[in-house]
Amino acid sequence: MKIEKMLRPSSLSEAYSAYVDNKESVLMAGGVFLRLQKREVPCVIDLSLLALDYVKDEGNLVKIGAMTTLREIETGDVLPQALQRSVCQIGGIGLRNVATVGGSICGRYPFSDISTALLSLGAKLVFYKAGEVAIEAYLEEEHPTRDILIEVIVPKLGKSNFMCFKSVYTDFSLISVAVSYRDEWCVGIGSRPGGPILVKSKATSEKDIQEMLKNVSFGGDNRASGDYRKALAEALIDDAFKGVSEWK
Amino acid sequence: MEIELTVNDIQFKTLVEPDEMLLDTLRRLGFKSVKRGCDTTSCGICSVIVDGKLVPSCSYYSVRAAGKSVLTVEGIQEEARRIGAYLTAEGAEQCGFCSPGLVMAVYAMKNELRNPTLADIKHYLAGNMCRCSGYEGQHRGILKYLEVCGNASQ
Numbered sequence: 001m002k003i004e005k006m007l008r009p010s011s012l013s014e015a016y017s018a019y020v021d022n023k024e025s026v027l028m029a030g031g032v033f034l035r036l037q038k039r040e041v042p043c044v045i046d047l048s049l050l051a052l053d054y055v056k057d058e059g060n061l062v063k064i065g066a067m068t069t070l071r072e073i074e075t076g077d078v079l080p081q082a083l084q085r086s087v088c089q090i091g092g093i094g095l096r097n098v099a100t101v102g103g104s105i106c107g108r109y110p111f112s113d114i115s116t117a118l119l120s121l122g123a124k125l126v127f128y129k130a131g132e133v134a135i136e137a138y139l140e141e142e143h144p145t146r147d148i149l150i151e152v153i154v155p156k157l158g159k160s161n162f163m164c165f166k167s168v169y170t171d172f173s174l175i176s177v178a179v180s181y182r183d184e185w186c187v188g189i190g191s192r193p194g195g196p197i198l199v200k201s202k203a204t205s206e207k208d209i210q211e212m213l214k215n216v217s218f219g220g221d222n223r224a225s226g227d228y229r230k231a232l233a234e235a236l237i238d239d240a241f242k243g244v245s246e247w248k
Numbered sequence: 249m250e251i252e253l254t255v256n257d258i259q260f261k262t263l264v265e266p267d268e269m270l271l272d273t274l275r276r277l278g279f280k281s282v283k284r285g286c287d288t289t290s291c292g293i294c295s296v297i298v299d300g301k302l303v304p305s306c307s308y309y310s311v312r313a314a315g316k317s318v319l320t321v322e323g324i325q326e327e328a329r330r331i332g333a334y335l336t337a338e339g340a341e342q343c344g345f346c347s348p349g350l351v352m353a354v355y356a357m358k359n360e361l362r363n364p365t366l367a368d369i370k371h372y373l374a375g376n377m378c379r380c381s382g383y384e385g386q387h388r389g390i391l392k393y394l395e396v397c398g399n400a401s402q
């Protein structure tokens with residue numbers, strides 16, 4: 001990506017004004033994915049000086065600053081297992097030391113392992129202008145308004161888990177699933193064309209899994225067919241449920 | 249934009265473009281151990297350490313290195329020689345193009361993990377690709393190196 005000008009604001013209000021005043025400006029978190037884009041950008045707003053890099057334990061929930069890196073999530077000690085597991089095979093340690101949770105959510109990548117985990121956990125996103133928005137609602141929006149994600153609120157559920165299938169250890173997942181229990185089983189399914197979605201079930205038998213996946217589309221692409229993804233999803237969800245006794 | 253940064257304990261003041269990557273700045277400043285591999289954050293060949301953390305210099309914006317301390321192989325020559333010797337002894341060196349990145353990753357790992365197991369080592373180094381030697385020899389060499397440093401689980 002070619003950048004004409006880089007702004008490095010030191011307050012959120014300054015960053016927000018620059019972002020809404022110049023419709024062609026782009027926010028930069030880790031910048032890792034952004035830089036791969038083949039385009040010219042007149043103005044990039046660097047979010048790295050806004051002190052948005054934190055993990056705060058608040059009893060029954062955890063607040064994660066948007067600029068928290070994937071490695072900090074991987075190595076943190078108060079975060080739900082599903083979230084920690086979702087990041088630990090994303091690229092190498094170097095990438096995870098730079099890429100952020102905010103960039104991962106707001107990039108709205110269909111392959112996002114992190115959004116899959118956050119969907120299952122029922123995370124809330126806190127934006128500078130819009131305030132609190134459920135991640136499910138945010139991912140469903142076709143064209144979200146220009147806003148800055150400040151933090152992610154993750155409930156500290158008793159147990160959760162994440163599983164994915166990658167053909168190479170650090171590759172993009174061919175399918176990923178995250179499971180947690182919030183009055184019923186909440187299952188995030190990601191790395192399917194169309195992006196991560198949330199489905200729910202009262203029970204965990206093979207029949208229940210098939211029923212839960214009945215209306216989920218598993219598109220094919222050059223990496224895997226839809227049928228293959230569906231078979232993998234069924235197997236991974238089944239494994240995740242069966243491993244429930246080992247959940248943390 | 250003008251930035252000040254420290255590379256291997258030497259202070260620099262230099263002009264960088266807004267879209268310049270640390271890889272290019274470091275090479276321009278003469279640190280030629282830093283190599284360009286995939287240029288997409290996938291291979292680990294360009295790895296350097298910024299403020300104690302391993303980062304891919306191909307995807308780390310130079311402006312962000314302002315006020316920070318960068319470490320490359322030139323800054324840890326003695327240690328790099330030792331790591332290199334253990335790799336060579338296990339037949340894990342061929343073209344050597346990935347070595348600077350791998351050496352920096354091993355150095356970062358040694359400082360970050362206490363008594364890592366083989367599984368920990370594999371996980372930590374999964375982002376450092378080698379297209380000649382395969383990984384078995386690397387792992388043997390690294391385990392021996394950590395043993396000698398008093399930082400191995402076996």
Ligand SMILES: Cc1cc2nc3c(=O)[nH]c(=O)nc-3n(C[C@H](O)[C@H](O)[C@H](O)COP(=O)(O)OP(=O)(O)OC[C@H]3O[C@@H](n4cnc5c(N)ncnc54)[C@H](O)[C@@H]3O)c2cc1C
Pocket residue numbers: 026027028029030031032033034035047066070089090091095098099100101102103104105106107108109111112113114147148149150170171172173288289290
């Ligand atoms: C080689 C490679 C392999 C990867 N493999 C995986 C994988 O297997 N699984 C996976 O889930 N992910 C993977 N990723 C993606 C990675 O995890 C990050 O999601 C990605 O790098 C974006 O994070 P970033 O911090 O670099 O964001 P950036 O590139 O800086 O930004 C991404 C987008 O989000 C917007 N944005 C950033 N922060 C905010 C904010 N606070 N508010 C509003 N908008 C914002 C930016 O404007 C931009 O559009 C991979 C990336 C690479 C480069």
